[in-house]
Amino acid sequence: MLSRNSFRRDFWFILSASIAWGTVGVANQAIYAHTATNALSLAFFRLAIATPLFLVACGKLLGRRLWQIKPRDLLIMILMGGVQALYQVSYSAAIAYTGVTISTLIALCVAPVIVALCSTFLIREHLTRSTLLALVLALGGTVLLVAASSHPQQASVSLLGIGLALLAAAGYAFFILLGRLFSTGYHSVQINFVAFGTGALLLLLFTTSTPLVTTYPLNDWLLLLYLGCVPTALAYALFQAGMRSISATMASIITLCEALTAALLAWLIFREELGVFGILGALLLVGSMLILIYRKYF
Template identity: 35%
Template sequence: MTHVSVRRGLLYVSIAATAWGTGGAAGALLYRAGGLGPVAVSFWRFAAGAMMLLLASHLFGRGRGSALGRITPDRLSGLGRTVITGVAMAVYQTAYFAAIAESGLAVATVVTIGATPVFVAAGARLLLRERLGAAGLGSVAIALIGLVMLTLDDGSATFSVPGVCWALVSAAGYAGVTLLNRASAGEPYSTAMGGFVVGGLCLLPVALAQGLLPESDPLSSSAIIVYLGAIPTALAYGLFFTGLATVRATTAAVISLVEPVGAALIGVFVLDERLTPQAVAGAVLLLFAVALLALSEKKGARPSA
């Protein structure tokens, strides 16, 4: 198990959330360059992420010799955690794409990302005995208001019951991964690699049905897949699971809300998009709430959580 300080754990989760913010843009470029469907993109993301971590484990000698040996309760527990993590990853990825298909990107993003810290906070209180207090709950509320202002700034929201339901399923899957790996943290990069393998196998049948190989521009598609697997997948999930060793589950979930802020900034500086004053105010509110909760985590964290 990797031991980190609370300060470093907060940094790792923040970097992970920032890296995730680039994943949407990379996925959109892959749709455009290779003509792949969303589930196929998720499959390649998991496959490339697993390959990156496997390569890193050989280069840096992480986990050498751990694959063989006696079967112990700890190893069985770790295997079970990895399998559940991978299945949950596949579920929340697929459910998120289904929510987008039913309700559009804006509503799917708000409901999925917004519901996640609520689910995590409830689960952390019931299962992990983590308490946020009034300041923490206020930070969560401010963050959700900022998320809505940032994401629904054009007034074009299209709500549908199936879309909202799929988004809630996605949020529940992500919350489950967060709570599980906060409750019983193992070696983070091994957990991430195993989760990618299991998740990729779950997505493979649907990806094959959609079309697994890029239809055009294989060189650009391959470069995007490498980036998608390396930064917003292998690096981000490894850091996120490492940070969960010391950062409260709800705090990690709220910090993850900066993902749409990063995506918005990429849209402005890379894709020449423009943010409305409402969206800017929402981003500021969201970042303020994240900073407030991070300060609270550093001041009030205890080794025994």
């Protein structure tokens, strides 16, 4: 049985990953300000830069063991790449129809619910009272944070946009659930090399209908390099490693700190006002993290 120290280590791994993911929006916004790029191009470069990094890490850490993957497991890792690409494309498309606020609320908040339901009824993970309380607080905090950052000029709600956002949430949820299957059987960089390599190839196929933007100023290439290295390669390696002793439901709750990081960065860098609801949402999210790490007291 894993020790409490192992649990705390893996908790901080996943929390660090979610904090890194929270910087993606700021970096994307900076690139959008300088170039006429599109969401598909940014998503492709994130995955395309991360894939060789995972390959190098596999070579250093695993050597020839990189290719020792059972055929069934290889297919599931490829499926993980498919749902990662599905999440990236669906979420970007949902924003165009429904706006950032509604799309983010659905994509971030529905995913943990899907994970919790599937974990409880399909994987038979035990949903404790403390985890359920943390889920409710984290979802409430995310709703308040995203709502506090909304703008009146947001796009009107459409059924197609809601459907795409739900598809993104499903892709995000099943990436977590599928990754949980391999949390102890394979190294995190091995899983992500296959998944992200597949995702990059699938996104490249989408460029037949949406042009791939490849011309950027030097500063934007540095931002793309950051996106590929830190919130993609490093963050997903930490996330997958952290799932060794963290349940899928708990991992999905911790990742909601992505919204908290994005809101704080928008407040610090772009001077966006958090307001009372935003501050309350931040406190609820912090409270949910404290419940998870000190869950024996709840």
